[in-house]
Amino acid sequence: MARRGRSIRLRLTSWYAVALTVVLVGYATAVYFFLRQDLSRDLDRQVHDDYEAAEANVEVAPDGEIRWRASLEETEGAGDDRWIEVRARDGGLIHRRSPSRGSRAPDLPEAGLDRVGAQSLDLAPGVRVRLYQGEHRVGDQVVVVRAARSEVGMRGQLSRLWLVLALTLPLGVGLASIDGYLIAWRALEPLARMVRQARGITAEHLHERLPVDHPDDELGQLGAAFNEVFARLERSFDQLRRFTADASHELRTPLTALRAVGEVGLRDDAGAEALREVIGSMLEEVDRLTRLVDALLQLARAEGGRITLALEPIALRQLAQEAAAQVGVLAEERGQSIRIEGSDGVVRADAVVLRQAIVNLLHNAIKYAPAGSAISLIAETRGESAELCVTDVGPGIPPDEQERVFERFYRGDPARGVGGFGLGLAMARWAVQAHGGTILLESEPGVGSTFRIRLPLSAAAA
Secondary structure, eight states: OHHHHHHHHHHHHHHHHHHHHHHHHHHHHHHHHHHHHHHHHHHHHHHHHHHHHHHHTEEEOTTSOEEEOSOHHHHHTTOTTEEEEEEETTSOEEEEEOOBSSSBOOOOOSSOTTOOEEEEEEEETTEEEEEEEEEEEETTEEEEEEEEEESHHHHHHHHHHHHHHHHHHHHHHHHHHHHHHHHHHHHHHHHHHHHHHHHTOOGGGTTOOOOOSOTTSHHHHHHHHHHHHHHHHHHHHHHHHHHHHHHHHHHHHHHHHHHHHHHHHHHSOOOHHHHHHHHHHHHHHHHHHHHHHHHHHHHHHHHTTOOOOOOEEEEHHHHHHHHHHHTHHHHHHTTOEEEEEEOOOEEEEOHHHHHHHHHHHHHHHHHHSOTTOEEEEEEEEETTEEEEEEEEOSSOOOGGGTTTTTSTTOOOGGGTTTOSOSOHHHHHHHHHHHTTOEEEEEEETTTEEEEEEEEEBOTTTO
């Protein structure tokens, strides 16, 4: 995990460096081209000014010849990077001024006198100029005026710019990459602390949680999500421990009884009738074991998704009547009555599975309600849902136990002497949730309890 954390930091730094390089290269390229365009426009303007100045210095001599009016001093003041040339239409040279740089500078080419406008020319290796030429009428004659300036200055500025960019860009990217790595390290440090803390969370330390410094950012949300997972794991482990302890207790009781009855049958010199009673007691305990194992297997298959529901439209009130008839004998033994009220809300359900859930709720109510009391079953429709309420007037369930009554094998202390395995409500909850519904408990100690099943109406009924 530590290596992965470092690799994430390196990948983030690499992505940052690549993105920054692309941005800086694009910026440098744009700066270069904008500066080149500005320098080129400025050079064109200077060359055009020289051209206009040259036009102003061409005149007609008294003898009718075209001559250059500027004096020698004025011509020399033109500078060392300028070419000025005036030619007749037939190509005859009237005036020429070339820069002097310690050696003779190349002259402008005689070809191309018919062109008008600006252009760039290579006069010699390493000598490139910007030329502007055009025709100028002097009196009744036409001459060709040419002005040029060297591009050495412009190209020198561009070369220096490229040199600066080439030196500073890698340095800037390197420094920015180091900063990016440090920023990534600091940003991912909470994740590294989560990793170190998570390594210490074992089955014996599920109560510990990951540190969450900033719950609103992405890493904080990740830590909170993992903490929720650890909380669910802790609850699951607690349920598994309780399940193991309760299952061991439930299995030990009939096994102990079987062993005791068997030992008594073997020790006493009893007759056939006594042995028959011993065998009968042993069969009762075997039946109890069988029912417990069957209930566990059914719940395991249900929660494992290995039970396929055969859905069909069913009237919830009719299903309640069938469930009440199934447990009617148990209620009569305690002198209890089951009242069924309400309307027929139609739901799509597996009749066998949902009926068994209602039977479990009724069986629970019969066990806890006092003898001679009434148990009510009320079916009604609420919006797009059908509801079935099973209400008794038993001792009720304390608030701190109401969330746990649907757990496997859970039975409050007052319920220990009532019997059962503590699996009925767990099966009922699974059955209701498998049909897309919810089961709620409303209970007040000393008043009674109401289990409320809420299921979506079938499409036709809705």
